Amino acid sequence: MKFYVRLFLATFTLSAFTFGGGYVIVPLMRKQFVEKLKWIEEEEMLDLTAIAQSTPGAIAVNASVLIGYRVAGIKGAIVTVVGTVLPPLIILSVISVGYTAFRDNRIVQVVLKAMQAGVAAVILDVVYGMVKDILWERKKLMLLILMTAFLAVFFFKVNVIYLILVSGLLGFVSSLKRDREDDAS
Amino acid sequence: MIYIQLFWSFFQIGLLSFGGGYAALPLIQEQIVEKNGWLSMTEFADVITISQMTPGPIAINAASFVGIQLGGMFGAVVATVGCITPSILIALTLAHLYYKYRKLTFMQGILQGLRPAVLAMIASAGISLAMLAFWGGNQISFDLGSIDLIAVFLFCAGFFALRKWKLNPILIMVGTGVIGGCMYLFTS
Numbered sequence: 001m002k003f004y005v006r007l008f009l010a011t012f013t014l015s016a017f018t019f020g021g022g023y024v025i026v027p028l029m030r031k032q033f034v035e036k037l038k039w040i041e042e043e044e045m046l047d048l049t050a051i052a053q054s055t056p057g058a059i060a061v062n063a064s065v066l067i068g069y070r071v072a073g074i075k076g077a078i079v080t081v082v083g084t085v086l087p088p089l090i091i092l093s094v095i096s097v098g099y100t101a102f103r104d105n106r107i108v109q110v111v112l113k114a115m116q117a118g119v120a121a122v123i124l125d126v127v128y129g130m131v132k133d134i135l136w137e138r139k140k141l142m143l144l145i146l147m148t149a150f151l152a153v154f155f156f157k158v159n160v161i162y163l164i165l166v167s168g169l170l171g172f173v174s175s176l177k178r179d180r181e182d183d184a185s
Numbered sequence: 186m187i188y189i190q191l192f193w194s195f196f197q198i199g200l201l202s203f204g205g206g207y208a209a210l211p212l213i214q215e216q217i218v219e220k221n222g223w224l225s226m227t228e229f230a231d232v233i234t235i236s237q238m239t240p241g242p243i244a245i246n247a248a249s250f251v252g253i254q255l256g257g258m259f260g261a262v263v264a265t266v267g268c269i270t271p272s273i274l275i276a277l278t279l280a281h282l283y284y285k286y287r288k289l290t291f292m293q294g295i296l297q298g299l300r301p302a303v304l305a306m307i308a309s310a311g312i313s314l315a316m317l318a319f320w321g322g323n324q325i326s327f328d329l330g331s332i333d334l335i336a337v338f339l340f341c342a343g344f345f346a347l348r349k350w351k352l353n354p355i356l357i358m359v360g361t362g363v364i365g366g367c368m369y370l371f372t373s
Contacts, residue, residue, distance in 0.1 A: 110366045
């Protein structure tokens with residue numbers, strides 16, 4: 001029971017303090033569940049992120065379902081989903097009552113503006129760590145996909161679905177090739 | 186029956202929006218504004234504004250907002266549950282397959298290709314956000330005159346604190362919000 005409470009609180013606080021959608025909350029989940037709680041391994045977390053990315057719907061919801069399922073089965077998935085959905089549900093319900101006042105409040109505006117820089121620092125800190133890991137592995141294909149995918153998303157605004165499909169296919173083909181080389185030797 | 190309509194509309198939004206976040210916007214607009222006329226276009230724009238200023242996914246925020254306007258608290262819950270049901274079913278199926286076939290080479294191959302691609306997407310989102318904070322837009326202008334020095338300071342301080350002391354990210358966000366908020370208030 002205590003475990004479920006911890007699981008619920010972890011996702012609830014993440015969701016309550018995360019502004020800016022799936023790409024922001026996923027690195028934070030990684031920090032929480034991989035680095036701090038150590039419930040999930042690094043590589044597994046990236047796989048779960050890829051699955052969350054290819055599932056329709058909000059990435060934050062998908063990721064929390066996967067993490068909950070991983071650490072405590074179906075029950076865990078229900079706990080993490082409720083934890084993720086409750087903060088926006090409560091906050092939006094409160095705001096929908098008096099939203100014009102909230103939107104025009106000067107203090108609300110400056111605090112949110114300042115938080116953008118903090119959120120960017122958090123995301124890029126996570127990216128820095130993960131890029132370093134990939135450089136360490138020295139796998140040419142992974143580096144190639146990393147750079148091409150970045151150019152495609154950042155500069156050419158390519159739809160992420162195509163990126164997921166193409167990079168998955170590349171990984172699949174390279175594993176087939178590796179198998180054949182293993183058989184030949 | 187408004188609750189069934191709410192559930193079904195947001196079920197479709199949840200099922201069809203791939204890629205998260207902004208990918209869901211046109212779908213929400215189609216269901217909420219055009220098909221059912223539950224919100225006017227102005228109200229829809231307000232929902233987006235609020236979503237950007239509050240935590241949580243845009244689709245969930247829209248579900249809560251529309252749901253409560255049409256059917257009170259219960260309406261908000263019904264719309265939210267509708268929105269997340271497809272995600273839960275599909276994510277659980279994929280998770281099951283993942284843990285069953287993870288040890289197979291082809292599955293590992295696919296995932297090895299996916300990992301750097303996902304990392305690239307996160308990097309892209311992070312840089313866009315930093316640029317939004319520094320220049321207020323998505324363009325790199327290299328115009329040092331228009332750069333927001335407070336935002337650059339907050340970013341560097343946050344990044345340093347995370348690297349050096351491994352501080353809790355939520356603490357970093359709240360900290361930059363409070364400190365930076367005061368700096369903006371006193372300099373403008």
